[in-house]
Amino acid sequence: MFDIDSTRLHSPFRTGEHQQWRAQLRRFVDREIAPFIEQWDEDGSLPADLWPKAAGIGLLALGYPEPYGGIPGDIFHTIVAAEELARCGAGGLYASLMVHGIALPPLVHYGDDALKEAVIPPVLRGERNISLAITEPGAGSDVANLQCRAAPDGDAYVVRGEKTFITGGMRANWFTAAVRTGGEGFGGISLLLIPADAPGVERRALSRKQGWWCSDTASIFFDGVRVPRENLIGEENAGFLPIVHNFNGERLGIAASCVEYSRVCLQEAIEWAQQRRTFGKRLADHQVIRHKFAQMLQRINATAAYLELCAAAEQRGELGVADVSLLKVQATEVMEFCAREAMQVMGGAGYMRGSRTERIYREVRVNAIGGGSEEILRDLAARQMGI
Numbered sequence: 039m040f041d042i043d044s045t046r047l048h049s050p051f052r053t054g055e056h057q058q059w060r061a062q063l064r065r066f067v068d069r070e071i072a073p074f075i076e077q078w079d080e081d082g083s084l085p086a087d088l089w090p091k092a093a094g095i096g097l098l099a100l101g102y103p104e105p106y107g108g109i110p111g112d113i114f115h116t117i118v119a120a121e122e123l124a125r126c127g128a129g130g131l132y133a134s135l136m137v138h139g140i141a142l143p144p145l146v147h148y149g150d151d152a153l154k155e156a157v158i159p160p161v162l163r164g165e166r167n168i169s170l171a172i173t174e175p176g177a178g179s180d181v182a183n184l185q186c187r188a189a190p191d192g193d194a195y196v197v198r199g200e201k202t203f204i205t206g207g208m209r210a211n212w213f214t215a216a217v218r219t220g221g222e223g224f225g226g227i228s229l230l231l232i233p234a235d236a237p238g239v240e241r242r243a244l245s246r247k248q249g250w251w252c253s254d255t256a257s258i259f260f261d262g263v264r265v266p267r268e269n270l271i272g273e274e275n276a277g278f279l280p281i282v283h284n285f286n287g288e289r290l291g292i293a294a295s296c297v298e299y300s301r302v303c304l305q306e307a308i309e310w311a312q313q314r315r316t317f318g319k320r321l322a323d324h325q326v327i328r329h330k331f332a333q334m335l336q337r338i339n340a341t342a343a344y345l346e347l348c349a350a351a352e353q354r355g356e357l358g359v360a361d362v363s364l365l366k367v368q369a370t371e372v373m374e375f376c377a378r379e380a381m382q383v384m385g386g387a388g389y390m391r392g393s394r395t396e397r398i399y400r401e402v403r404v405n406a407i408g409g410g411s412e413e414i415l416r417d418l419a420a421r422q423m424g425i
């Protein structure tokens with residue numbers, strides 16, 4: 039039996055602790071998630087008790103400050119978590135279960151103590167949910183153009199506008215929302231913590247989508263929602279920087295997941311090719327097919343090595359925008375390549391629902407668009423090159 043773990047490159051940055059964390063997570067995923075994930079994806083949701091269960095093994099609290107219930111962990115622990123969840127081959131799992139990973143950091147780094155105290159511990163215990171609400175119908179890549187407005191009114195802001203494509207939006211208790219408090223452009227944007235049960239908040243599920251079925255995605259409507267001024271995260275009109283800071287972690291997480299989805303495709307395709315026979319021999323014995331596997335592994339390894347160096351740079355506080363942008367582009371391209379090649383090797387069987395590869399194939403685009411699309415990230419990188 040082909041063992042995908044045997045293809046992992048030795049990384050000088052990963053220690054025995056990271057290995058133990060992987061083993062612990064793998065046991066958890068094999069017991070609590072893997073047997074059910076296909077059904078959850080078909081049903082279009084994850085069970086509510088998955089959050090407290092994940093909290094029970096420290097998955098949600100990893101890397102957050104201990105005074106708020108966090109547990110110590112470095113960037114490689116976080117990457118191991120992304121990898122082990124990705125082994126299920128259902129991207130909605132990571133997107134939804136770990137969505138606090140993009141919604142909490144602005145609060146952790148820029149929020150005041152009372153707000154942190156109220157929100158971070160229950161999220162890390164898996165008792166409450168928080169989502170990140172940046173995108174609007176008229177502003178996706180062009181974040182600086184967002185129009186959802188928060189107007190000061192006494193001791194509150196009054197929020198009017200709409201957010202869309204919000205992961206975990208139906209389940210969220212809070213939104214870390216980007217709102218316009220000032221003039222046009224990035225200098226007029228603030229981050230505001232909006233309670234989802236505040237009068238005037240409405241949401242609509244966006245359930246008909248190509249992939250990520252078990253992850254809820256929602257449009258959120260704010261119609262005159264009063265939000266206390268204390269819920270401002272950071273300074274007024276200075277919300278753009280926390281949004282940008284957030285991207286490194288998100289992009290590293292997506293890249294790590296995409297490398298692992300690529301490994302899953304490689305594994306499934308090899309297993310298939312070892313037992314499927316055509317023209318009197320195993321599919322794996324045809325040279326054209328064997329070369330596909332070599333090409334997949336070649337690209338996986340190149341991307342995995344880039345990921346390790348970028349993660350180490352992030353750990354040192356030195357990860358540049360160009361590298362994390364290009365890493366994410368490379369990771370989604372390798373995922374696209376591996377999903378295509380694995381589907382091709384599996385022939386008609388691969389086209390039928392029920393394999394991880396088929397699911398991963400449907401989830402390529404959301405990774406290549408969310409968290410910064412290929413075009414936007416290449417442009418960001420090119421601008422850093424000083425051409």
Ligand SMILES: Cc1cc2nc3c(=O)[nH]c(=O)nc-3n(C[C@H](O)[C@H](O)[C@H](O)COP(=O)(O)OP(=O)(O)OC[C@H]3O[C@@H](n4cnc5c(N)ncnc54)[C@H](O)[C@@H]3O)c2cc1C
Pocket residue numbers: 169170171172173177178179180202203204205206250255404407408409410411412413414
């Ligand atoms: C399933 C799902 C979950 C999501 N979850 C969240 C979430 O939790 N929170 C959140 O805030 N957002 C979320 N998003 C939104 C996501 O971040 C946006 O979809 C993404 O930023 C792209 O924005 P857009 O869809 O408006 O595309 P657009 O910005 O309209 O871009 C459309 C296309 O044009 C290209 N393009 C745009 N501008 C340029 C340019 N200047 N030059 C060249 N090409 C360009 C883009 O690369 C893209 O290919 C989610 C999206 C999906 C699909």
